[in-house]
Amino acid sequence: MPELPEVEVVRRGLQTHVVGRSVAGVEVLEPRSLRRHLPGPTDFVDRLGARTIVAARRRGKYLWLALDDDVSGDAVLCHLGMSGQMLISDADAPDPRHLRVRVLLDDGRELRFCDQRIFGGLAISEDGAVLPPEITHIARDPLDVAFDPAGFATALRRRQTGVKRALLDQTLISGVGTIYADEALWRARLHYARNTRHLRLREIDSLVGHVTDVMGEALEQGGTSFDALYVNVNGQSGYFDRSLSAYGQEGRPCPRCGTPIRRDAFMNRSSFTCPRCQPRPRNGRW
DNA sequence: ATGAATACCTGAGAGC
DNA sequence: TGCTCTCAGGTATTCA
Secondary structure (H helix, E strand, C coil): CCCHHHHHHHHHHHHHHCCCCCEEEEEEEHHHCCCCCCCCCCHHHHHHHCCEEEEEEECEEEEEECCCCCCCCCCEEEEECCCCCEEECCCCCCCCCCEEEEECCCCCCCEEECCCCCCCCEEEEEECCCCCHHCCCCCCCCCCCCCHHHHHHHHHHCCCCEEHHHHHCCCCCCCHHHEEEECCCCCCCCCCEEHHHHHHHHHHHHHHHHHHHHHHHHHHHCCCCCCCCCCCCCCHHHHHHHHCCCCCCCCCCCCCCCEEEEEEECCEEEEEEEECCCCCCCCCCC
16 A cells, blocks of 8 residues: 555656656556546547656655646646556566556656556646645645644644544645554554544654654665666565554554554554553543 | 545455 | 455545
């Protein structure tokens, strides 16, 4: 599941291998991967043809390729969803199983968007080179130099909701998914149901620090594992085999205290906590 | 304002 | 073996 570190690994790969290249052709194999491009696949192909890719940028889990601005500062906006990959391949390499969109480049290679579950997708973002208007509601992420921890703390305490719910709300802080939310909450010894309104400032500081740390560590690990022609990580390689303390560890001992990690139903999914290190709040206030 | 439910998807794995 | 069911999860949208 690509969260911020995985998307950043992809962005860096695109920066190295795709920026500076021009588009020599586009083939859409699965129109559903373009469903967020409302004018449709034909328009997508037309608008992308012959453009030059000038930058690879990211905010949270979104990334975009800025296009040359002779005409306008458009961009190809991309979300990997649950299973998306961006692969760089020689044109004669066999098509991978879940290839959805092929972009031929002027160096004879191809940028291939692959996505098993089709939760992700591509779209042309008009005037989106600097920041696509489609994602202005997405907050800055903790790896953004302009991320404002004090502003986040203020916004968090204005909410009245569970702290994990808030961490997953991309309008408050972006890039955090369920894996890193559980890991950061475990490190900060906070239960996911703690009320944001009543968090202490030092608890928020600690949480933000751990969110930043855990994603930074994952990025370092992910960054070591991709080779020149494989721009992605996508869970299987790189970070995913690193040791997780809480996420997915139901029944295994907490690395800190040995108490078995517990799994609760949460937002139609799961939440993993150490019942001893992360005690459940007794009431709505605490 | 908040959150709950739902739609969007495939395929691995479980259970029968 | 083959069927059906559950689960996994991010985001947008709609409804309460």
